[in-house]
Amino acid sequence: MTQVAGSSPLTMPQHVAIVMDGNGRWAKSRGKPRAFGHRRGARAARAAVEYCVRGGIPNLTLFAFSSENWSRPEEEVNLLMTLFLRALRNEVKDLVKHGVRLRFAGDLSRFSPALQQAMAQAVADTAAGTKLNLHIAVNYGGRWDIVQAAKALANQVQTGELDAASIDTELFASQLSLSDVPEPDLFIRTGGEVRISNFLIWQLAYTELVFTDVMWPDFDADAFEHAVIRFNRVQRRFGQTGEQVEAVGGA
Ligand code: IPE
Ligand code: IPE
Ligand code: MG
Numbered sequence: 001m002t003q004v005a006g007s008s009p010l011t012m013p014q015h016v017a018i019v020m021d022g023n024g025r026w027a028k029s030r031g032k033p034r035a036f037g038h039r040r041g042a043r044a045a046r047a048a049v050e051y052c053v054r055g056g057i058p059n060l061t062l063f064a065f066s067s068e069n070w071s072r073p074e075e076e077v078n079l080l081m082t083l084f085l086r087a088l089r090n091e092v093k094d095l096v097k098h099g100v101r102l103r104f105a106g107d108l109s110r111f112s113p114a115l116q117q118a119m120a121q122a123v124a125d126t127a128a129g130t131k132l133n134l135h136i137a138v139n140y141g142g143r144w145d146i147v148q149a150a151k152a153l154a155n156q157v158q159t160g161e162l163d164a165a166s167i168d169t170e171l172f173a174s175q176l177s178l179s180d181v182p183e184p185d186l187f188i189r190t191g192g193e194v195r196i197s198n199f200l201i202w203q204l205a206y207t208e209l210v211f212t213d214v215m216w217p218d219f220d221a222d223a224f225e226h227a228v229i230r231f232n233r234v235q236r237r238f239g240q241t242g243e244q245v246e247a248v249g250g251a
Pocket of ligand 1: 020021022023024025026064065066069080191216
């Protein structure tokens with residue numbers, strides 16, 4: 001377990017969800033093209049995966065490409081797709097070695113057949129991983145996620161498999177992306193903006209939110225640890241009073 005010097009061991013979150021933001025500004029501030037920032041951003045993603053494997057965080061979700069990112073210049077979208085394909089080809093061996101199981105969240109149908117094929121292959125190749133579930137959110141939007149869940153339930157009602165009256169929050173959540181892992185307990189957004197940008201809007205309902213000015217390419221193990229320390233400082237009350245939580249915690 002990770003230990004902060006002179007203090008008690010850290011409680012590791014069970015699911016960290018990260019908005020990896022700031023690649024472009026990081027590059028610009030160095031007089032480099034945005035592409036340079038995205039390349040360095042891929043390195044930072046690798047470091048975050050390593051931190052989770054080493055620290056015993058069992059679930060990591062990385063927001064790599066939002067449903068709104070298609071509106072960027074075509075050249076940048078193409079570059080991101082190329083980097084993505086390259087990462088899939090180059091990283092799978094290491095992911096398998098470290099026990100990482102890779103999966104995707106998002107509407108994958110909009111990607112090229114080559115990319116969809118590479119994604120399916122990487123998912124199959126890493127299926128036996130037990131140390132870390134790594135979810136990459138691509139062409140993902142929180143609103144899309146809620147709509148696709150509503151559609152799935154509506155279909156079941158239409159075929160008579162489901163009674164609409166039995167739809168509750170639990171059943172609804174079971175149709176969303178990432179429903180088979182605990183909801184994120186820690187959300188991190190790098191890059192200084194304080195917004196969700198249509199990430200996991202349902203799943204973040206009770207997540208601890210950590211926003212940092214660190215640009216994504218600079219987000220290293222120390223920065224990750226700093227966010228985990230901030231997570232350890234908060235009391236999670238889930239609607240209860242602090243006294244109630246302390247009574248249970250101290251029992
Ligand atoms: C995040 O960095 C990566 C993606 C959205 C793909 P940005 O590309 O958004 O970088 P900034 O926010 O322009 O600095
Ligand atoms: C959020 O970053 C999406 C990803 C990190 C993939 P953006 O850079 O797209 O967010 P906005 O546009 O600043 O809200
Ligand atoms: Mg951005």
